[in-house]
Amino acid sequence: MSRSLCGRRRWLTLALPLVLAIPSGLFAAPPPPADDHSIAARVTTGTSGTSLSDNRIRWPGWEKISDTLLLRQYNTRIVLLGAILLGIGAGTVGTFMLLRKRSLVGDVVSHASLPGIAIAFLAVELAYPGNGRSLPALLLGALLAGLLGVLCTIGIRRFSRIKEDTALAIVLSVFFGVGIALFTIIQKLPTGQVAGLQQFIYGQTASMTSADVSLIGLASLLVIAVSTALFKEFGLLCFDEEFGRSHGWPTLWLDLALMALVVCIAITGLQSVGLLLVVAMLIIPPAAARFWTDRLGSMTIIAAVLGGLSAWLGGVASALFARFSAGAVIVLAGTVFFLVSLAFGTRRGLLPRMRRQWSNNRRIGRHDLLRAVYEMLEPHLDSAPPDASGDPLGDIPFTRDQVLSRRSWSATRLSRLMDRGTRDGLLTAVTSGWKLTASGAQEARLVARNHRLWETYLILHADIAPNHVDRDADLIEHVLEPDLVSQLLETVSARYPQMDMPPSPHPLEPGH
Template sequence: MIATTIEEALRILTFQSGFNSAVVVAGTAALGLAGGTVGTFLLLRRRALVSDALSHATLPGIAVAFLVGAALGLPERSLPLLLAGAVASGVVGLLTVQALSRFNRLTEDSAIGAVLSVFFGLGVVLLSVIQNLELGGQAGLKTFILGQTAAMAQGEAIAIGLLAAGAALAVALLFKELRVLAFDPGFAAVQGWPVGALDLVLMGLATFVTVIGLQTVGLILVVALLIIPPAAARFWTDRLPALTVAAAVIGALSGWLGATLSALLPKLPAGAVIVLVAGGFFLLSFLFAPARGLVAAALRQGRLRLTFAERRALTDLLDGRPVAGSSALWLRLRGYTRGDVRKGGALTPAGQAAARAAARDRRLWERFLADYPALLPAHANWGVDPIDSVLPGDMVRLLEERSASS
């Protein structure tokens, strides 16, 4: 059974499990790519929570659009009509957040909380009303809450994939403008750039990705595709182009793998599965990213402590002071001592050279800190780093002259 499941998973991952399955997986991957791309600039603009209010605000629009379609005799669960209703409702919710923040004393997070709760509550009430009406297709509305890739028709999956790719392309075309908007909107305004219009374009792209992701991920969790991929990518790089690409890749992989798992486990909500996969990428980044990962930080801290203890033990031996047993063992393993220094052992030539270098660094660092105490925060590892690797040569020579004359 396990072998069969693995074989089926490989067929889905490699787009060999039928055209409809391949289209759904590819469309979901494109949605993740668009979410990561657009979400990068939302994260940098500190607008991530606005997208949460936006996603929840779409529910009343979906319900109203369904009722309008039923009244007009349109086909059951007409996707274009439902998405149009979601867009309209989401835009109203977004404008409400901005109005409450601008013309009231509410902070933006308070406005987001109020709009999110009220709009979502209204949507739940409208869905309850629809459930009590004798209308066809009403059961399909629940897929917009938690997502269900299995409920997507082939044409819907193709449309979602193309629209998501279009959103990612729009970000690529506006990359220079969005970069300035994200990092220095004041400079952009001084240069005459339409900051308000660019901000509106960014939120429009967020609305676009949110709406096309409703059926795949669901309105409750679609915001995760806008936040988690760029947040995970942030652990790996500081450069915006690399950050955008990494977020897009993480988002696409989340959609690709999540849609595959959802196909293998059709009873589980697709949105939750996709978001859990994205959460897995975030956890891996949080733990193992070389620049900001928790493990890398712990290793760096451990190396700093070990280097500090080693250099201190070397200078202690050079000055004739005793060292702890663990330090003595470490110096022996490093080849800096011959025998146990606590029982008559001595420094090797390599140990003597390292000890003299450590003593010189300590003396010059102490001179530097005495002369330039305000610069201490810039050299927090002064007890570990060789001074020649941190300060310019002329500064080191000046410190040596001052140290020799004192």
């Protein structure tokens, strides 16, 4: 294991648990034990006496805002802690699923858990009438059904010719259909009011209890611990599974372990955001993190932070506006982070990419102009190298029409390139036209040399005809690194010894 990988794993081990290390006294339960249900029931400041049919959204007062932000209400602390822990765990494991192009596995797990919930309800109801809504039994059924759905997906993919996306769609639709059918049967039972089970479909974040938070915390800690311990192995699984399998790595068991983590987070999040929205917590934070970095460790940490921030922002908004569903607001908050990352992400964001493309186009235009000027002035240079007084390339004037006659450019583009070259200090206007400055002459020689080095290499080693090599060299010459230029110079030095500027391998004709 490399030193950087060890450092990254050690960083993950220290940083992520610190996010979870919140002072326990902050979440100590107050003396009244009855306030453990919903944010709307907990925080009623300024809304007493309001009719139940009043659907207007009321802006919270400063007292309510300060109570929420300072976590003065016990239930607010419980809900926010549970949601943040779930967001951190979902962002962590979702990173690996995104890179494996299996983001919809979370959707399959959540929908596949529906028949498990229904079967667990029926089994407990038949054994102990009236106790069918036992939360441990329902979560156990959801867990087993989710694992069965994952195993079915892996089995279809490995032992048939069906592609993975088709297998995911088959398992999702079949399990969800079975779940809906079982829910219909439950609804017909005398004690089977299905309203008690709808929280697993739509979620009910505001009704989380301290026991729920403990369960979510254990699941998140388990996900973080396993992800940290198997970070290198999961990275290999994401980027080159075939390589790992060829070297004896247990890729199947690693895949199953990763799927088990997804099932753990998805089932844990059913009660908080519901099976319809838990997949968003697994996908959106990693997708947003992908716009900021290309490193797996950094992406994992960013996804965990964004997942926690989304949960915090959604929980706070739900506490301030009692009519907002916390699960939906959490997903919308994550969507806001995704849109910001899409626009401003430093690695893959739209605006930075447009800026890099604009800068690259400017650099290509400058190189094309300087090479055109050099090739036009080269026949007028003496064969002797320039003396110490200056580069003779900068003493030869030229006109705009001369450059235009050697390139199939429009007059507008040439004027724009020359004006930009003047502002960059590469060209200077004189009475008879234009001249290269000292820095312009130096860069023109460098650009022309790199172009000809690459042309010569393509002719010698790629068997490209001299009359076609100019266009091929144009595609790569603008991204040549200094070390690659040195290698090209060594490669062609045998053919052109003691020559700083190789000759053009093709005739330089006007309009070329």
